[in-house]
Amino acid sequence: MAENNKTKKQRLKDIKKFNNQMYNEYEKNKRKKNIPESEYLTTMSDKENLIEFDELKTYFYTDSGTVKAVDGVTFGIPKGKTIGVVGESGCGKSVTSLSLMRLLQAPQGQIAGGQIRYNQAGKNRAVDLTKLPVKEMEKIRGNEIAMIFQEPMTTLNPVFTIGDQIDESIIRHNPKMDKKDVKARTIEMLKLVGIARAEGIYDSYPHELSGGMRQRVVIAMALSCDPQLIIADEPTTALDVTIQAQILDLLRDLKDKINASIMLITHDLGVVAEMADYVVVMYAGRIVEQGTAKEIFQEPMHPYTIGLMKSRPILNEETERLYSIPGNVPNPINLPPHCYFKNRCEKCIDKCSGAYPNLISVSPTHKVSCYLYGDKNSASVKNTKVGGKA
Numbered sequence: 109m110a111e112n113n114k115t116k117k118q119r120l121k122d123i124k125k126f127n128n129q130m131y132n133e134y135e136k137n138k139r140k141k142n143i144p145e146s147e148y149l150t151t152m153s154d155k156e157n158l159i160e161f162d163e164l165k166t167y168f169y170t171d172s173g174t175v176k177a178v179d180g181v182t183f184g185i186p187k188g189k190t191i192g193v194v195g196e197s198g199c200g201k202s203v204t205s206l207s208l209m210r211l212l213q214a215p216q217g218q219i220a221g222g223q224i225r226y227n228q229a230g231k232n233r234a235v236d237l238t239k240l241p242v243k244e245m246e247k248i249r250g251n252e253i254a255m256i257f258q259e260p261m262t263t264l265n266p267v268f269t270i271g272d273q274i275d276e277s278i279i280r281h282n283p284k285m286d287k288k289d290v291k292a293r294t295i296e297m298l299k300l301v302g303i304a305r306a307e308g309i310y311d312s313y314p315h316e317l318s319g320g321m322r323q324r325v326v327i328a329m330a331l332s333c334d335p336q337l338i339i340a341d342e343p344t345t346a347l348d349v350t351i352q353a354q355i356l357d358l359l360r361d362l363k364d365k366i367n368a369s370i371m372l373i374t375h376d377l378g379v380v381a382e383m384a385d386y387v388v389v390m391y392a393g394r395i396v397e398q399g400t401a402k403e404i405f406q407e408p409m410h411p412y413t414i415g416l417m418k419s420r421p422i423l424n425e426e427t428e429r430l431y432s433i434p435g436n437v438p439n440p441i442n443l444p445p446h447c448y449f450k451n452r453c454e455k456c457i458d459k460c461s462g463a464y465p466n467l468i469s470v471s472p473t474h475k476v477s478c479y480l481y482g483d484k485n486s487a488s489v490k491n492t493k494v495g496g497k498a
């Protein structure tokens with residue numbers, strides 16, 4: 109027993125030592141000054157894409173070991189389109205978007221590999237966001253790329269009025285704008301998100317508004333700087349059902365009015381079905397299937413996606429209990445060498461005990477990582493370009 113404790117202590121010591129080495133290495137790189145452009149300028153695989161995740165790996169170096177939260181994720185977000193990212197809790201949806209925003213909890217959370225290419229049209233160049241100097245990243249964050257969080261109060265400051273907060277966001281991005289014009293733009297934004305008494309709301313404090321109104325304000329704030337990309341991470345989860353529907357209607361309506369791409373992260377497949385042009389299905393830090401919304405909803409192929417579809421409540425259909433996929437996601441610190449879904453899969457075949465299956469293309473837009481399709485469609489996508497139709 110004593111020896112066991114000793115081994116445990118030693119293991120913890122080894123992990124801490126390893127983590128400290130990793131932190132030092134990553135943080136030293138981040139502190140580098142005068143990074144030459146050549147280190148972060150890059151080329152898009154497809155010019156129609158705004159963002160391209162390419163083999164992104166994001167790890168958390170914790171006392172229990174390395175959590176491979178995102179482990180080799182590749183997909184594109186085309187300009188002006190909405191991508192839905194789905195998958196159960198802990199599969200890496202938020203970490204993927206936080207990596208893009210470079211808002212990972214440091215020093216534990218680090219981008220361990222891959223690229224996140226951003227087609228920066230304003231500057232006529234493409235940059236790798238994972239390598240961009242911190243100062244440049246700060247200019248992009250909240251300006252060219254905006255984020256709508258699940259809980260509006262994480263974005264709103266309770267001690268300032270709504271008007272002050274949206275004004276400030278506009279001024280930050282248009283420092284020379286006249287005060288009167290700033291207020292006019294704020295009111296315009298509040299009206300755009302369906303707030304009827306915009307002038308009255310301008311002088312209100314966040315606590316004076318309902319949850320739904322606050323989320324509208326957050327969306328107005330995100331839109332006020334004309335972003336190229338809006339990341340909405342569970343934008344309606346904290347709201348009650350009626351308000352959820354209203355906010356979704358608003359987002360859908362805005363999608364057609366603005367020219368931004370939207371990365372919509374949600375558990376809710378119904379939301380994705382209504383909003384998304386393309387869908388990415390994640391499982392334990394990897395993409396198991398991706399395609400157009402039509403492909404994913406009408407011809408799901410991966411047993412996990414099929415399970416997700418079965419677990420959706422269907423309107424006007426009575427069921428005693430909703431289907432839930434049996435079993436649990438494997439521990440992200442100790443992932444198995446085979447398909448991560450194997451312990452829950454009802455379609456398992458002999459091959460499934462082999463190496464983790466490659467993502468293969470089943471149509472120009474539809475990709476799946478599962479041995480059930482390996483023989484018929486042997487064209488591995490490993491070397492094909494990312495993005496385009498995601």
Ligand SMILES: Nc1ncnc2c1ncn2[C@@H]1O[C@H](COP(=O)(O)OP(=O)(O)OP(=O)(O)O)[C@@H](O)[C@H]1O
Pocket residue numbers: 168170175177195196197198199200201202203204213216217375440
């Ligand atoms: N700060 C952190 N420290 C350690 N592990 C973390 C941290 N943040 C996230 N993780 C781990 O990374 C993995 C992915 O987490 P992530 O938040 O991206 O999940 P998610 O898909 O957004 O889930 P949810 O639907 O619950 O929001 C999880 O295993 C999580 O425990």
Ligand code: SF4
Pocket residue numbers: 410411412447448449450451453454455456457460465477478479480
């Ligand atoms: S590879 Fe095998 S275990 Fe994995 S999802 Fe496909 S059939 Fe199931």
Ligand SMILES: [Mg+2]
Pocket residue numbers: 201202203341
């Ligand atoms: Mg999340």
